[in-house]
Amino acid sequence: MPQQTECPTCAEPLGPQDAFCGACGTALTGPPTLRDLPVVPSCPNCGSTELADGWCQRCGHAQPRERDHQEHEVTGVAAVSDRGLRHHRNEDAFGVAGAECPDGAPAVIAVVCDGVSSSARPDEASATAVTAATDSLVAALKAGRDPGQAMHEAIGAANRAVTALAHDGTPAEPGRHNNAPACTYVSAISAGGLVTIGWVGDTRAYWIPDDRESAEPYRLTEDDSWAARMVAAKLMDEAEAYADPRAHAITGWLGADAEDLDPHTVSFTPHVPGVLLICTDGLWNYAEAATDLAFFVRADARTEPLAAARALVTFAVERGGHDNITVAVLPIDPQVSPADHDDTLLDVPLPRAAADTDATVPLRRAEPAAN
Amino acid sequence: MASLSKPDAPRFDVDVFQNEYLAQGAREVNAIVTVTATGGGTSGGRPLGAAAPGPGTAVVLVIDCSGSMEHPNTKMRNAREATAAAIDTLPDGVAFAVVAGTNRAEDVFPGNGTLAVLDPYTRIHAKEALHRLKPSGGTSISTWIDRARKLFDAHPGTTIRHAVLLTDGRNEHETPADLQRALDAATGAFTADCRGVGTDWEVAELRRISSALLGTVDIVAEPSGLAEDFRAMMATAIGKQVADVALRVWTPANARVKFVKQAAPAVEDLTERRTEAGPRAGDYPTGSWGDESRDYHVCVEVPAAAVGNEMLAARISLVLPGPDGTTEVLGQGLVRAVWTDDLASSTRINPQVAHYTGQAELAESIRDGLEAHRAGDLDRATARLGAAVRLAHASGNEGTLKLLRKVVDVVDAREGTVRFRKNVSEADSMTLETRSTKTVRVKK
């Protein structure tokens, strides 16, 4: 394998002795991977090797792009994103990172965003939000900020970055969506046994315990969606609201035309081992209820988060892949003694009142979709 | 803006306007391609000032000297004055000749089978020679075209080669096949604007010539308008900086180009003008360019692909052939196809495409309407010109609407309700027909 001078994943400069990238954790040694083998790229549609500028010069089909399928794993978190089958590009984006708190304690960060397809440049919006939020979270945690505070700052930073896209001088395309670039947002911080979630829109977080017999999986987020709003306002019951064609219309997003941005955050301390999932609707549309989704989460998800994330993406693709699919899996292993275990609060997320004055969205048990 | 040296070739910007989203199974991709050439220091169509075209430009003026030019005799006099005005508009350094066109073509100036280069001396002699433009004989335009071609050939080294053909009558002393043979030989050798003076000439005939030679056609109903028109044509000609530019359309395997049309400033169907240019590519001639902008409507049928697929439906390039057989790409734009199950996306109509589809329909309605009128089918003529009024009104094509109003009384422009006017003048009817292909751009 040739000497690498920069990380193949994140382009961080490397020293000759580095076995891992210091920035993103990518392993740099080991057997050659497909990436290292000299392959003549050919068109997946017609097999032609005449390719230029991302297009097949024979059949015209767009060639696979970097964002079509992406995987990344760092210590404590793995994520996979896929274009799916019915959209021509991947408008989802994710970021995963490790951070170090001032006391030396490690923290793990994951951010998942879904570009709003009725807005302009949704793919840029999601990528921009992810970068801004990830950078903000790492910096805030390094600076010793409380996770809830860090989360608020990150959502603010992501919103400003996406908002700025609307004013970057890119001309509006006539006859197109001219809504300002926008995306939904969900992110997680796992640090010192505490999990903190923040979200805007209908990207979601789920808690999936290892032992699904004695502990129940939960949805941790409440969508900013038309249906959720109708239910919350008691204007419709859940079945009625979700059967409406407007059910999935979102009522919250990041971007220049997001009025009254209302980011939600929630923190909880898991008491049993499990994984935290954050994902886009491309996944949860196929298994909306936490218990349904849990069925497709590998039993060894906590020790094999990348494999678990891949399996979830594969599941969604096999179900039709109607949307882009992105999921991040954060293994959680509470370092708590059984004596501390409070049965009544077993793995129920606890809004941390002190840090999360705005954690007003009521958390509820996710009901199975059927029956 | 003044520049004394020949500026570099202009920069070509290519913008593509389309709705790339197709429903499942859909195959037709439409796009409007806006090509804007901007170059240093030329005047474009504006009055000349100090801009200098340098030695690259050659102009041949062919003036109809058939017997009918003396009826009325102001026609010949005005044609002579217009020729003088054209000579005065051209700057020193331009190579030029004046030809008297009858049933044969005779060099009037310089008269030695080649072109003269304008300088203060040749300018005076050229104008003196114009008294040799005298009406006598018939009209065989193929001889005019042949003579212009030979004159350009005799003066190699010019890049912009432009002729003006002025006639007052039909091409009646030869067969259409003669004319076609001359056009075939001249195509690509030079460009030409055609002008009909009076109302005894045939619009379709001149349009055929100007289309083949990538120039304009217009009517000068009153001979007194000739001088100004000639000045304007010369200003445009010397604003041209690059000739023989082609629109190259690459399409993927198993795709078919349904049509390629210039859509602005006037409708000009180029579909049949394709010459193959390598695998899956064809060139469509666009002639010479100064500082100007043109729109093209490209329609391609591609093989259907599943929802979620994205395809390059066409790559549109502006290319300039080099002397050594190579081509220089001056600008490029991409036409895409994306299959989606989102109906809101696939059913959206691109406003540019819709607009130029309407402008092409407008031109066609006028042509049909006037044809029906000539054939005595007043009902059809009224219906077609009514449709034209509606389209012109809806698209804001005020110029064409004004011409239509001279032929029909408009009862309701929005609905296209019209009545044929009594005693429509031949000049108004021909002006409408000649200028029917002029389009306007999308209202902002």
Ligand SMILES: [Zn+2]
């Ligand atoms: Zn790295």
Ligand SMILES: [Zn+2]
């Ligand atoms: Zn191919």
